[in-house]
Amino acid sequence: MLSSSKPTLGVISAEPEPIMLDWPATALLIIDMQRDFMEPGGFGETLGNDVSQLARAVKPISAVLKAARDTGMLVIHTREGHLPDLSDAPPAKVERGAPSLRIGDPGPMGRILIRGEAGHDIIPELYPLDSEIVIDKPGKGAFYATELADVLEKYGIENLLVCGVTTEVCVNTTVREANDRGYRCVVMSDGCASYFPEFHEMGLKMIKAQGGIFGWVADSAAVLEAMKVSTT
Numbered sequence: 001m002l003s004s005s006k007p008t009l010g011v012i013s014a015e016p017e018p019i020m021l022d023w024p025a026t027a028l029l030i031i032d033m034q035r036d037f038m039e040p041g042g043f044g045e046t047l048g049n050d051v052s053q054l055a056r057a058v059k060p061i062s063a064v065l066k067a068a069r070d071t072g073m074l075v076i077h078t079r080e081g082h083l084p085d086l087s088d089a090p091p092a093k094v095e096r097g098a099p100s101l102r103i104g105d106p107g108p109m110g111r112i113l114i115r116g117e118a119g120h121d122i123i124p125e126l127y128p129l130d131s132e133i134v135i136d137k138p139g140k141g142a143f144y145a146t147e148l149a150d151v152l153e154k155y156g157i158e159n160l161l162v163c164g165v166t167t168e169v170c171v172n173t174t175v176r177e178a179n180d181r182g183y184r185c186v187v188m189s190d191g192c193a194s195y196f197p198e199f200h201e202m203g204l205k206m207i208k209a210q211g212g213i214f215g216w217v218a219d220s221a222a223v224l225e226a227m228k229v230s231t232t
C-alpha cells in the first residue's frame with residue numbers, strides 16, 4: 001500500500017467534475033488487456049474486429065501502471081476466459097453469432113478464450129508482477145462469479161481507477177457493477193479502447209452523463225498529475 005509518509009489525498013481533474021480520492025483506498029483495475037483481444041488470431045479478431053483499434057490504450061495504461069507501482073497502489077488485472085471443459089461458459093455465449101472460431105476452438109494462440117492458453121494471457125507490455133492480483137472472470141463484468149468483491153473489501157478499497165478493453169463491453173459492465181456496489185469509479189479515457197471508436201466515445205459519455213451516473217472520466221495525464229500532486 002501507499003507509504004504512510006506520503007500525502008493520502010489527490011484530486012483528479014475529471015468529468016463531470018473533479019474528484020478527490022484517498023489513495024490508500026484506491027486500486028488500479030486493468031480490464032482484460034489480453035492477447036485474445038489485442039492481437040490477431042484471438043477472440044476479438046474471430047468476431048470480425050480490427051484489433052489494431054485497441055493498441056492506443058497500451059501506453060496510457062503503462063504510464064499509470066508504472067505510477068501505481070511506484071506509489072504502492074493496489075493493482076488488479078482481470079482476464080476474461082473459460083475453463084478448458086467450458087463448464088463456466090454458457091452455451092448462449094459459445095454458440096452466439098458466426099465467428100471464424102468459437103470459444104474453445106484451437107487457434108494460432110491456443111484455444112480461443114481458454115484459461116492457460118497463450119491467447120488468454122495478458123500482453124507483455126502490461127504483464128502483472130507476481131505481487132499483483134489477477135482476477136479470472138467468465139463474464140464481461142469483473143464482479144460476476146469472481147473473488148473481486150472480497151479482494152476489494154480485504155484491502156479497504158473504496159475507489160477504482162479503471163482502464164482496459166473494451167470500453168463499452170467489459171469496462172462498462174464492470175463499472176456498472178462497481179457503481180451499484182458503492183465504489184467510486186474513475187475511468188481513464190485514453191486507457192480504454194474499443195474496436196468501434198464511436199462506441200468508445202459513447203461508452204465514456206454514458207458513464208459521466210447525468211452528473212456521473214456511473215462514475216467519472218479523466219485522461220491518464222490528469223490521473224498522473226493527481227498522483228503526483230496530492231494534499232493531506
Ligand code: C5J
Pocket residue numbers: 031032037080140165166167169170171
Ligand atoms: C469483449 C471485453 N469485448 N473484454 N470482452 O468481449 O470487453
